[in-house]
Amino acid sequence: MKLFATPKSHFSRKIRLLLDHWEQPYQLIDVGNVATADPTQFHHNPAMQVPVLEDDGVVLLESDHIASYLTRKLDPADRFGVNTQQPDILNARAVMNNIMANEVKLILAARTGLDPKPHAYFQKAEQGIRHGLRWLEDHISLFQATQPSYADFHLICMWDHLDLYETVTLPYPQLRDIVAKRSQSAVIRASHPLAPFDPKITVAPND
Numbered sequence: 361m362k363l364f365a366t367p368k369s370h371f372s373r374k375i376r377l378l379l380d381h382w383e384q385p386y387q388l389i390d391v392g393n394v395a396t397a398d399p400t401q402f403h404h405n406p407a408m409q410v411p412v413l414e415d416d417g418v419v420l421l422e423s424d425h426i427a428s429y430l431t432r433k434l435d436p437a438d439r440f441g442v443n444t445q446q447p448d449i450l451n452a453r454a455v456m457n458n459i460m461a462n463e464v465k466l467i468l469a470a471r472t473g474l475d476p477k478p479h480a481y482f483q484k485a486e487q488g489i490r491h492g493l494r495w496l497e498d499h500i501s502l503f504q505a506t507q508p509s510y511a512d513f514h515l516i517c518m519w520d521h522l523d524l525y526e527t528v529t530l531p532y533p534q535l536r537d538i539v540a541k542r543s544q545s546a547v548i549r550a551s552h553p554l555a556p557f558d559p560k561i562t563v564a565p566n567d
């Protein structure tokens with residue numbers, strides 16, 4: 361099983377956290393700079409994004425589709441609630457995906473030489489992040505179950521990435537507390553965006 365990703369990719373970390381909790385061995389392949397406009401660098405994903413999963417001849421794009429596929433294959437009882445149909449959890453996950461996508465817009469604008477600040481398009485993206493975070497803070501009960509869930513993993517990936525890039529200030533004490541509590545786990549810390557790729561599972565591109 362191969363996961364094409366980058367060490368800092370928050371969308372890829374959603375999958376890494378599932379695989380790591382299932383103790384499933386996999387090769388983690390760093391595709392390099394995601395601003396590159398060449399599908400071959402992304403295992404031929406025409407969207408030119410990570411994560412991409414390759415497993416037993418199956419290639420799968422899109423983090424939540426990958427999570428769903430892996431759950432059906434490795435964890436049919438779905439202990440992390442990946443395939444939940446609960447509207448409030450699905451809404452929380454949509455809000456988090458939107459925050460993360462907006463952050464990607466802002467980061468890639470800056471990385472490719474465009475200052476996002478004066479543009480209404482990017483100002484809306486930043487506002488989308490702030491409104492989303494406020495919505496999540498106001499729906500904190502969705503994250504307070506005793507057992508960690510895929511929604512918790514998603515929150516951790518989103519939060520640590522925002523914190524690292526300092527995209528916005530983070531005055532959301534309840535979200536911060538949940539992430540801090542969950543991050544006491546070594547499994548969760550192992551995929552922090554600043555943690556090195558585990559050499560046991562890391563291979564160079566093109567291997």
Ligand SMILES: N[C@@H](CCC(=O)N[C@@H](CS)C(=O)NCC(=O)O)C(=O)O
Nearest residue numbers: 369370371394408409410411422423
């Ligand atoms: N909807 C996609 C989003 C993936 C995504 O945006 N990944 C980022 C890295 S965290 C990326 O590759 N961005 C490159 C780009 O958007 O051009 C998913 O959930 O897999």
